[in-house]
Amino acid sequence: MRILIVHNLLWAHYKSSVFQAFQRLVDQQINVSVHVLQIARNERSRAGLETINPDETTPVYTYDYELLFDRYLEEVSLRERAQALLQRAKAYKPDVINLTGYYDPAQILLLLWAKSSGIRVVMQNESTGADQPRGGWKEQFKRWLFQRCDGFFCFGSQSADYLIQLGVNPEKILLRKNAVDNDVLQSVYEKALPDRVNMQQAMQLRANNFVFVGRLIEAKNLPMLLTAFAEALKYSTNSTNWGLILLGDGAERDNLNRQITTLDLVNRITILPGRPWFRVPEVLALSDVLVLPSRSEPWGLVVNEAMACGLPVLVSDRCGCVTDLVPHGQTGFVFDPDQPDQLTHWLIQFMNGSVNTQQMGQFAKQFIAPYSPEAVAQEMLDGFRKIMN
Secondary structure, X not given: OEEEEEEEXXXXXXXXXXXXXXXXXXXXXXXXXXXXXXXXXXXXXXXXXXXXXXXXXXXXXXXXXXXXXXXXXXXXXXXXXXXXXXXXXXXXXXXXXXXXXXXXXXXXXXXXXXXXOOOEEEEEEOOOOOOOOOOOHHHHHHHHHXXXXXXXXXXXXXXXXXHHHOOOOHHHEEEEOOOOOHHHHHHHHHHXXXXXXXXXXXXXXXXXXXXXXXXXXXXXXXXXXXXXXXXXXXXXXXXXXXXXXXXXXXXXXXXXXXXXXXXOOXXXXXXXXXXOHHHHHHHHOOOOEEEXXXXXXXXXXXXXXXXHOOOOEEEEXXXXXXXXXXXXXXXXXXXXXXXXXXXXXXXXXXXXXXXXHHHHHHHHHHHHOOOOHHHHHHHHHHHHHHHHO
């Protein structure tokens, strides 16, 4: 079985972890090979985060891949993508092709060529029914397109449910997981934890902190988080030791700074610049609870990151991961991103000590363990075998 995987970005650190785990698995098989076509090096908006390995003496990528265009994805034309993908696919002669998604016309052309050539196609899907408004001709087009796929790798149960709503046979859903590099994250977190108090003092942080990690953009709904946090401080009986950290960069940074000043929370809220993925646990080690208030979030890998480090989570119900990773009251709590009072309530519960943060964090760490690159790789291989049989 010859497997060809098409992926958008060479810089996608958690995908590379999955690909590397998949390569190790394939190397143990007889008559199975895999080749990954990476369309571009990175997206322009993520250019500052290209450092991709905590140990620079270790080879970064250890799977069989080819970088088609050594530049930003936005700089690669549709014609270039389509020609390169078709040329490489014809040369590789795959039995099955795994496509990144339905939104790239070049990959749709590759799908149609594959079906005309008798090649099986597995489509990756990260969309859910809730992360964007749905309806109209686009949904009808997706129905038509998905009928031509042999299987699907989904980012969780909500992603799978969305496909089923569009007429996909549940038997074709081959994967319902998304993973981060749990082991590396836990290692970095544990090394940083002993310096927690000293670092908090040096950075003028509170002893306890809520933390947001991600781009500072409108979809993340951060003004609501700031408002909810300000309200929680008013009504909590034990708010003195609590602060809020925002880790990331983006277009909303200046607006957020203005809101922080207006709310008179300059000494309570700290915005830190974005950093490479393997340094995120250093900030998680200064924190106690992750908050992800997004109005649109296909999955939310930062939830995996926080849970791998043993933090409970507060997650918007628009995030694709909530069904799989956040059983309410066990690994954290779920709230409506359009109802700030709900978030304020849960912030107060943590501030007042009504939630056993340590116990919930330990359960979160145990709960996330099966969401590993190795587990995803095994389910991918099982899925490819299923559709080939």
